[in-house]
Amino acid sequence: MSEEERSLNFIEHIVEDDLKDGYAKKDLRFRFPPEPNGYLHIGHASSICLNFGLGLRYKAPVNLRFDDTNPAKEEREYVEAIKADVEWLGYSWDTECYASDYFEQLYNWAVELIKKGKAYVDSQTSEEIADQKGTPTEAGKESPFRNRSVEENLNLFEAMKNGEFKEGEHVLRAKIDMGSSNMLMRDPIMYRILHKAHHRTNTDWCIYPMYDWTHGESDYIEQVSHSLCTLEFLPHRELYDWFLDQLVDSKKLRPKQREFARRNLSHTVVSKRKLLKLVENGNVSGWDDPRMPTISGLRRRGYTPESIRNFADTIGIAKRENVVDVSLLEFHVREHLNKIAPRVMVVLNPLKVVITNYTEGDEEWLDAENNPEDPSAGSRKVPFSRELYIEKEDFREEANRKFFRLKLGGEVRLKNGYIIKAESCTKDEEGNIVEVQCTYDPKSRSGSGTEESLRKVKGTLHWVSIPHATAAEVRLYDRLFNDPTPDGHKDKDFMEFVNPNSLQKVTGFLEPSLKDAEPGDRFQFQRLGYFNVDSDSSSENMVFNRTVTLRDTWAKLEQKN
Ligand code: ATP
Ligand code: MG
Numbered sequence: 001m002s003e004e005e006r007s008l009n010f011i012e013h014i015v016e017d018d019l020k021d022g023y024a025k026k027d028l029r030f031r032f033p034p035e036p037n038g039y040l041h042i043g044h045a046s047s048i049c050l051n052f053g054l055g056l057r058y059k060a061p062v063n064l065r066f067d068d069t070n071p072a073k074e075e076r077e078y079v080e081a082i083k084a085d086v087e088w089l090g091y092s093w094d095t096e097c098y099a100s101d102y103f104e105q106l107y108n109w110a111v112e113l114i115k116k117g118k119a120y121v122d123s124q125t126s127e128e129i130a131d132q133k134g135t136p137t138e139a140g141k142e143s144p145f146r147n148r149s150v151e152e153n154l155n156l157f158e159a160m161k162n163g164e165f166k167e168g169e170h171v172l173r174a175k176i177d178m179g180s181s182n183m184l185m186r187d188p189i190m191y192r193i194l195h196k197a198h199h200r201t202n203t204d205w206c207i208y209p210m211y212d213w214t215h216g217e218s219d220y221i222e223q224v225s226h227s228l229c230t231l232e233f234l235p236h237r238e239l240y241d242w243f244l245d246q247l248v249d250s251k252k253l254r255p256k257q258r259e260f261a262r263r264n265l266s267h268t269v270v271s272k273r274k275l276l277k278l279v280e281n282g283n284v285s286g287w288d289d290p291r292m293p294t295i296s297g298l299r300r301r302g303y304t305p306e307s308i309r310n311f312a313d314t315i316g317i318a319k320r321e322n323v324v325d326v327s328l329l330e331f332h333v334r335e336h337l338n339k340i341a342p343r344v345m346v347v348l349n350p351l352k353v354v355i356t357n358y359t360e361g362d363e364e365w366l367d368a369e370n371n372p373e374d375p376s377a378g379s380r381k382v383p384f385s386r387e388l389y390i391e392k393e394d395f396r397e398e399a400n401r402k403f404f405r406l407k408l409g410g411e412v413r414l415k416n417g418y419i420i421k422a423e424s425c426t427k428d429e430e431g432n433i434v435e436v437q438c439t440y441d442p443k444s445r446s447g448s449g450t451e452e453s454l455r456k457v458k459g460t461l462h463w464v465s466i467p468h469a470t471a472a473e474v475r476l477y478d479r480l481f482n483d484p485t486p487d488g489h490k491d492k493d494f495m496e497f498v499n500p501n502s503l504q505k506v507t508g509f510l511e512p513s514l515k516d517a518e519p520g521d522r523f524q525f526q527r528l529g530y531f532n533v534d535s536d537s538s539s540e541n542m543v544f545n546r547t548v549t550l551r552d553t554w555a556k557l558e559q560k561n
Pocket of ligand 1: 032033034035036042043044046047228229230261262263264270271272273
């Protein structure tokens with residue numbers, strides 16, 4: 001077996017087997033079929049990467065199909081957001097399709113089914129219909145309207161279409177088998193009356209087809225060869241096939257449905273319905289809040305399309321559901337940003353340092369390497385002066401030998417600059433340290449001699465020059481939920497696990513090179529993590545998001561417990 005064959009996932013094996021069985025490669029066609037009732041999330045990314053990945057592997061077209069059969073929940077805004085997200089992930093679709101474009105064809109096929117005695121209008125209430133459904137072990141009961149004449153059915157169905165009835169008065173049902181062991185085969189509903197405007201067909205229709213009736217038929221119309229969906233549709237496959245049996249032309253390609261496991265991510269929820277609740281409830285600022293597991297939230301947070309694709313590739317496709325740890329997603333973004341993000345110095349929790357032997361009013365511009373992982377990224381200049389900020393946590397009056405940062409009498413190197421020594425410090429009335437007085441060694445400047453001639457000290461700190469620094473808002477994020485599986489509790493609602501402290505806003509002091517940064521630009525704030533410029537940013541008020549910390553501090557915390 002070649003390396004390539006070994007890496008095939010089970011869906012690709014299904015396709016390979018079909019090709020071996022004589023299926024023509026040119027007949028392969030795939031689709032990604034979102035319902036436009038919310039923004040795409042990280043779970044969808046798996047499905048997108050699977051379907052578009054198959055398209056790339058087999059040079060086959062992939063449609064973007066909007067499964068828009070429910071006018072009550074679907075909106076144009078979602079359609080646009082979904083398109084933007086798929087494009088941003090780096091994929092291009094062959095045709096942009098809408099199930100709503102097939103309403104006429106679906107209606108005509110439904111009429112054919114009625115004529116063949118395979119569908120009927122049921123005039124019971126939804127409660128009555130539900131009562132007759134039976135249980136998995138007990139057959140359902142046939143509707144008293146099940147044996148209406150074809151003519152009566154045709155007339156009623158047309159009147160339904162013409163808006164002559166109120167919602168709930170009638171439905172169209174497939175006439176299959178109320179005794180089937182598969183409850184979905186017990187005369188499933190094909191159409192219901194909804195007097196609601198649709199985002200594309202407006203008020204042209206007041207009957208809308210159900211998902212099961214629409215999906216397979218849309219696949220057939222588009223001649224999709226492999227219709228891949230998540231496992232919850234496994235029991236629907238029998239119905240998918242039954243509907244196709246009624247209308248497939250043997251000269252045309254017959255789509256097949258195959259299932260793979262839904263992907264779940266720890267510490268969050270991946271369900272549009274639940275994410276909508278967070279938006280509506282105001283727990284987040286919107287679908288693209290950087291804490292959201294949506295593609296647009298991850299984008300705004302600073303994730304790269306490459307990191308999401310690599311994550312999806314690594315977790316692959318599974319036959320059984322499981323929860324993937326969010327730290328794996330973070331690992332991938334860290335790995336990519338390490339290669340591409342320029343390093344800069346920003347101080348988030350400032351402590352003033354005065355270099356007492358540096359002349360007041362003097363300044364110098366030091367060379368700073370932009371990215372040690374990428375020499376082609378070049379270098380920039382950072383200003384040094386008598387007054388600097390370092391992080392509060394980086395200074396202690398006294399500390400043991402393992403504290404490699406600054407302590408009284410001790411030395412550290414300032415990144416890209418000099419070695420300094422802490423001589424004394426000043427405190428406020430409450431005893432908080434407000435200033436550290438240091439001296440610097442003028443002969444120790446980074447890059448001023450050969451590596452050997454430079455004196456070495458254990459610790460290196462990031463810093464900024466106070467007179468040159470600009471202030472910006474920096475948003476630090478914690479998990480949106482403080483439970484690994486917020487929607488995995490039988491007795492508790494996922495909303496109970498929302499972390500009230502998932503957003504912290506602080507003021508950061510930036511080195512001057514950052515003043516030209518644009519929304520979306522990504523950086524490594526040295527020792528603090530990866531950050532990007534948020535879309536809320538303006539020239540007066542820059543806003544940064546922390547995409548991810550430098551190390552997986554979370555995994556470590558959890559290990560300790
Ligand atoms: P949600 O519950 O979030 O609304 P959905 O399955 O109803 O999800 P759709 O818009 O119907 O959302 O999904 C489009 C495609 O993406 C479907 O083929 C669906 O199976 C797939 N998909 C949705 N969620 C996931 C997930 N968590 N993991 C993998 N694939 C998913
Ligand atoms: Mg859905």
